[in-house]
Amino acid sequence: MDLDRRGWAAVSVAASASTGRRVALWRVRRRMTQQVFADRIGRSKSWVEKVERGVRRLDRFSLIQQVAEVLRVDPAELLGTDRLPHPDDGVAADGVQAVRAALACYDVFAAGSLGPAPDTVEVSRRVEHAWSTYRHGDHPRLLRMVPGLLDAARRLHAGRPEHGVVPLVQAYRVAALVLVKVGEADLAWLAADRALATAGNDRLLAASAVVPLGQALRGLGQGRLAMTATITAAHRIAASTGGAASASADTSSEQRSVYGTLLLQAGLAAANCGDHASAGELLKQTAEVARQVGDGQDYRQASFGPAAVDCAQVTAAVALDNPADAVDRHTAIVRRDGWLRLPAEHRAAYLIDAARAHLDTGDLAAAGRWLVEADRVAPAEIRCRPSARTVVAEIARSGPQAAGVARLATALGLTR
Incomplete structure (x- = not known):
């Protein structure tokens, strides 16, 4: 009744x-x-x-998300959503435990016991494969890959330091990024810190490691620290290149991409802090850099370009409790071709933010539609990310759902 x-x-x-x-x-x-x-x-x-x-x-879902981030819990814990065990939970948990064990190994204590250095080309190939897996959003598979990748990269770094720095930094970076995805921000911070320590005096390589560091700090609810870290790293690049945002011939596309990605992360961190002015200014600067870089640069720079900045504007609007603006921007974004060239992981993550915006405006049908699309693009973005599962849970609690949302909720083990 x-x-x-x-x-x-x-x-x-x-x-x-x-x-x-x-x-x-x-x-x-x-x-x-x-x-x-x-x-x-x-x-x-x-x-x-x-x-x-x-x-x-x-x-508002964005408010629940903010509170959950500060408390370092799955937002579903605050909502009190009943949840049945799901097979993906065990896969992700086992993967995280294996990565945790790998990060507990310190090279300084293992010197001489790491074994012979592996082939440089083979380790580089494995690093490339890890990044490809990340781009496709296959987080459980990547978690399984990371421990072996870290072991190989460490042995290469120990045996051939001149060849091993970049692969090891990239291995730590991709580990940090996937750990953020599955809600393990503390571990992600550790992995990003290891990447920074390994990079040493290479400013560009160190700056690239600050990108996942900023994401980890945001995941811990430390938006101000994330802003400080990313802006400082961006300024270091600018100082070393005479202005990384300029279009001068001596500034490489990679430098601009790292610089722009750092500004983007700083803008999102400002939005998480509710700092409208800083978020707007930082994302405005980011958009200018993105116009110079264009879309389709090196995948290791987190798909930086105009489309990525457009998507970040939506994410920032949601964080700043302006869902109507986020919905308007999203409507324009999906009519363009650029965002379709973003990796599957990036598109699915963005669609979750778009779903949040529609949820906060009360449009449950649109929120559900974009969640189902995100699940189609990269299922692990929905199945392994606590924040994504919470959006599904909130829609499931709010009233009758479309068949696609009901199936997704059932697949995730969510009950009303």
Whole structure:
């Protein structure tokens, strides 16, 4: 029997109180006072108190995501969505454990016991294959590849340092990026830090390692730190090239791509902090660099170009609680050819952000449609990412869904 308005109100209040209790529980588990928690999410202590008492609702997905990031939990934990075990969970968990074990190995203690240096060409081929796997969004497979890749790259670096620096940095970078995807930002930070340490005095190589570092910090809810790290790295490139954003002949496309990608990450970090002015200015600068670079540059620079910047504008608008602007931008983006040239991983991740925008505007049908499309483009982006599963869960809780969304929710083991 359908609930009347009073009944729905009671359900809404109960759900709000339940979510508030979960926020309080996780805040205490993270050993944060209400004031510390409030400071980290840019709210007042009284706002936190009202949320935890159920007086104030977390009524936007972007807000739930922000709170979850600070608490370092899957947003579904806050929503209280019932979830059945899913086969992908075990695959991803096993992969993460193997990567964790690989990162626990320190080369300085293993010197002399790493074994003979492998063939340089073979290690480079494996690095290329890892990046290709990342671009296709096959995260479980990449997690399985990373431990062996790190072992080979470390042995090459130990035996032939002059040939091993770049492969090892790239191995750590791709490891950090996939760890961010599966919600392991702490481990991603460690992998990115290893990449930076390995890069040494090579400014461009070190700057490229800051890209996943910025993503890891954002995943930990440390937007200000992410801004500082990425902007500092971008300025170092600019200083070493006489202005990396310029179109001078002595500035390589790779330098511009790394520079632009760092600015893009800084802009997204600013958006995560609610800093409208900085986000707008940084993404404006990024767009100028992207026009010089064009689409289709080296895959290792995270698909930087005009299409990537367009997509980032949507992501930033969602983070800044401006879903209407995000929806308008998305409508324009999908009419262009450029975004279709982005890797499958990038397109699927972007479509999840587009779904969030539609969800926040109340258009559940469009949100579901874009989620189903993301699942078609790169299934692991939906199946392995906690934030993506939460969008599906929120749509499933909100009312009747289209058949595609219902099938996706069932595939993910979500129940209402």
